Amino acid sequence: MKFKKHVFICTNQKDAPKKSCGTEHGLALVEAFKQELTQRGLQKEIRAQRTGCLDACAFGPTLVVYPEGTYYGNVQLNDVSEIVESHLVNDQPVERLKLDF
Amino acid sequence: MKFKKHVFICTNQKDAPKKSCGTEHGLALVEAFKQELTQRGLQKEIRAQRTGCLDACAFGPTLVVYPEGTYYGNVQLNDVSEIVESHLVNDQPVERLKLDF
Numbered sequence: 001m002k003f004k005k006h007v008f009i010c011t012n013q014k015d016a017p018k019k020s021c022g023t024e025h026g027l028a029l030v031e032a033f034k035q036e037l038t039q040r041g042l043q044k045e046i047r048a049q050r051t052g053c054l055d056a057c058a059f060g061p062t063l064v065v066y067p068e069g070t071y072y073g074n075v076q077l078n079d080v081s082e083i084v085e086s087h088l089v090n091d092q093p094v095e096r097l098k099l100d101f
Numbered sequence: 102m103k104f105k106k107h108v109f110i111c112t113n114q115k116d117a118p119k120k121s122c123g124t125e126h127g128l129a130l131v132e133a134f135k136q137e138l139t140q141r142g143l144q145k146e147i148r149a150q151r152t153g154c155l156d157a158c159a160f161g162p163t164l165v166v167y168p169e170g171t172y173y174g175n176v177q178l179n180d181v182s183e184i185v186e187s188h189l190v191n192d193q194p195v196e197r198l199k200l201d202f
Contacts, residue, residue, distance in 0.1 A: 001170035002202035101103035
């Protein structure tokens with residue numbers, strides 16, 4: 001396993017009026033995760049990156065954390081620190097944001 | 102786990118002369134995987150999608166299969182059927198294409 005945790009954040013953009021993660025700050029989330037991981041010196045073991053559609057558009061902005069396959073929905077910029085600290089560092093998923101897949 | 106297997110294929114494009122998966126048929130690979138999975142009726146349980154840089158540019162085109170976190174490099178269009186059949190369906194990674202991460 002190249003990375004201890006690998007976070008894929010949807011930045012897909014669909015034409016209005018369809019909701020999509022890309023129009024809902026998906027790319028800003030990618031940057032926020034990268035910044036948080038770099039600040040903590042974790043960027044070599046934990047990777048966050050943009051991805052295409054995760055097939056959960058209605059719950060966007062969405063992301064998935066592997067290897068466990070945990071999906072999160074309606075993720076806001078101020079949720080990033082909590083996801084990093086609780087889930088990525090301490091293996092405790094953030095229950096209030098988890099999608100029931 | 103929303104998907105039994107989740108394949109992330111790099112389609113990142115860098116300016117020449119840097120090698121990158123996007124310029125090396127990354128997007129064509131995404132389409133080939135999607136087509137193969139649909140033909141086999143597996144598109145609900147196995148997902149293949151584009152993603153950003155997987156941090157393995159030198160080995161591109163690259164992809165990673167989760168939940169196991171297996172990286173593949175130098176993947177060609179005529180490798181897609183074998184990866185689907187051997188790894189995604191039968192859980193036998195394709196050793197000749199695996200990256201040693």
